[in-house]
Amino acid sequence: MSSKPLDNIFERYISAPTLFKDREVLRPTYIPERLPHREEQMEKIGSILATCLKGGTPSNIFCYGKTGTGKTAVVKYVLKHLVDKTRELKIKEPIVSYINCAIVDTNYRVLSQLCEILGEKLPLTGLPTDEVFNKFVSKLDEEERLMIIVLDEVDLLLKKSGSFTLYELTRVNTMLKRARVSLVGISNDLRFKDYLDPRVLSSLSEEEIVFPPYTASELKDILRERAELGFFEGVLEPAVINLCAALAAREHGDARRALDLLRVAGELAEREGSPKVLERHVREAKKRIEADVLSDAIRALPLQSKLVLYAIYLSSRETLDASTGEIYNTYQRLCSLLNVDTLTQRRVSDLINELDMLGMINAAVISRGRYGRTRRIRLAMPKNLLRKLLYEDYRLKELRNFEKGVL
DNA sequence: CATCCACAGGAAGATCTGGTAG
DNA sequence: CTACCAGATCTTCCTGTGGATG
Numbered sequence: 001m002s003s004k005p006l007d008n009i010f011e012r013y014i015s016a017p018t019l020f021k022d023r024e025v026l027r028p029t030y031i032p033e034r035l036p037h038r039e040e041q042m043e044k045i046g047s048i049l050a051t052c053l054k055g056g057t058p059s060n061i062f063c064y065g066k067t068g069t070g071k072t073a074v075v076k077y078v079l080k081h082l083v084d085k086t087r088e089l090k091i092k093e094p095i096v097s098y099i100n101c102a103i104v105d106t107n108y109r110v111l112s113q114l115c116e117i118l119g120e121k122l123p124l125t126g127l128p129t130d131e132v133f134n135k136f137v138s139k140l141d142e143e144e145r146l147m148i149i150v151l152d153e154v155d156l157l158l159k160k161s162g163s164f165t166l167y168e169l170t171r172v173n174t175m176l177k178r179a180r181v182s183l184v185g186i187s188n189d190l191r192f193k194d195y196l197d198p199r200v201l202s203s204l205s206e207e208e209i210v211f212p213p214y215t216a217s218e219l220k221d222i223l224r225e226r227a228e229l230g231f232f233e234g235v236l237e238p239a240v241i242n243l244c245a246a247l248a249a250r251e252h253g254d255a256r257r258a259l260d261l262l263r264v265a266g267e268l269a270e271r272e273g274s275p276k277v278l279e280r281h282v283r284e285a286k287k288r289i290e291a292d293v294l295s296d297a298i299r300a301l302p303l304q305s306k307l308v309l310y311a312i313y314l315s316s317r318e319t320l321d322a323s324t325g326e327i328y329n330t331y332q333r334l335c336s337l338l339n340v341d342t343l344t345q346r347r348v349s350d351l352i353n354e355l356d357m358l359g360m361i362n363a364a365v366i367s368r369g370r371y372g373r374t375r376r377i378r379l380a381m382p383k384n385l386l387r388k389l390l391y392e393d394y395r396l397k398e399l400r401n402f403e404k405g406v407l
Numbered sequence: 408c409a410t411c412c413a414c415a416g417g418a419a420g421a422t423c424t425g426g427t428a429g
Numbered sequence: 430c431t432a433c434c435a436g437a438t439c440t441t442c443c444t445g446t447g448g449a450t451g
Contacts, residue, residue: 106435106436108435125435127435350439368447368449369449370449
């Protein structure tokens with residue numbers, strides 16, 4: 001055995017027992033061969049889309065349910081098998097386009113994405129949206145074909161960019177001579193229907209499919225199946241699956257979260273050299289996942305938001321909660337210290353709202369009677385972690401020197 | 408029980424960036 | 430170069446309001 005510096009670590013890594021048979025099957029993007037407790041939804045979507053096997057145009061479908069209830073998995077699963085079937089029967093395949101509106105979240109970008117799938121490259125910006133739409137229609141109509149457009153998290157598109165694309169897409173079939181379009185909308189937000197223009201709604205939800213949250217015991221079934229594929233036999237302590245299921249069930253039956261917990265727990269156990277995944281690994285995984293999500297979000301914050309957060313951090317050392325006005329005053333001082341432009345209170349108020357939605361702070365509207373209406377702002381994360389993350393930004397490093405004297 | 412504080416949060420539009428088209 | 434487009438970000442101006450207090 002040589003004594004090169006990292007040898008110890010490498011050797012230990014190699015000799016440590018491997019717990020994973022196949023890590024990939026535990027990732028949320030993996031689509032398994034079976035989707036337990038979603039048979040009903042699968043059948044329904046399958047029978048609607050099957051119309052295209054006989055040359056028909058399937059009705060538009062609208063799926064809704066909370067995150068991690070299997071909507072995306074079921075839709076992708078059915079589409080994959082549908083395409084396989086058309087190949088088997090040697091009929092013309094539908095063009096399947098999957099668009100995640102959390103990423104592609106403007107009317108323009110959705111349409112240009114659709115054009116790209118048809119082989120028409122478009123610039124990122126610069127063209128009028130309706131022109132892009134016309135381009136899409138004429139390109140699609142060049143041949144007789146069916147395009148199945150899946151709009152995942154479509155509620156985000158609507159909230160951000162309005163209903164232009166949605167509206168146009170629901171009536172695109174009237175403009176097409178040869179080609180046909182079927183829409184599959186997926187929404188996490190159950191109130192989505194309230195925001196939507198009734199004309200679009202009735203067209204989009206010709207068929208409606210509900211995905212209820214998984215119960216703890218359903219989650220257990222899912223985890224058991226995946227664990228069998230993903231881990232070697234006997235490496236999971238019996239209580240591990242139950243705990244993952246229970247923790248995820250508490251968060252509105254989110255299967256994605258349950259799988260993440262299981263995978264990260266496995267990774268932690270493996271790194272530690274433990275031959276088994278234990279309950280404490282799951283608890284540790286829960287903390288890790290939560291901290292990671294938060295940390296990444298904070299690192300990605302623009303400077304102004306970081307300054308607002310810093311102001312909240314400072315006030316949290318003095319008192320439990322602060323008002324918008326107090327935070328704004330502190331924020332202004334920080335800006336002048338760093339020689340940064342100061343935003344208006346209106347804007348800062350919006351930034352505070354965003355920080356609240358990201359879960360870094362709690363900001364509830366309260367009334368203090370005679371003393372006005374404001375937000376009660378509290379830090380919702382460990383001060384030390386926040387401090388560390390904020391100082392990662394070199395632009396804030398200077399504030400270190402002022403930290404004690406500022407307030 | 409009317410008043411009035413300290414904001415919330417909607418609406419509209421200005422400014423800037425990064426693009427096309429001619 | 431000009432004219433135009435979309436989107437992000439921010440400002441200006443505004444109306445609305447829960448409830449302690451006088």
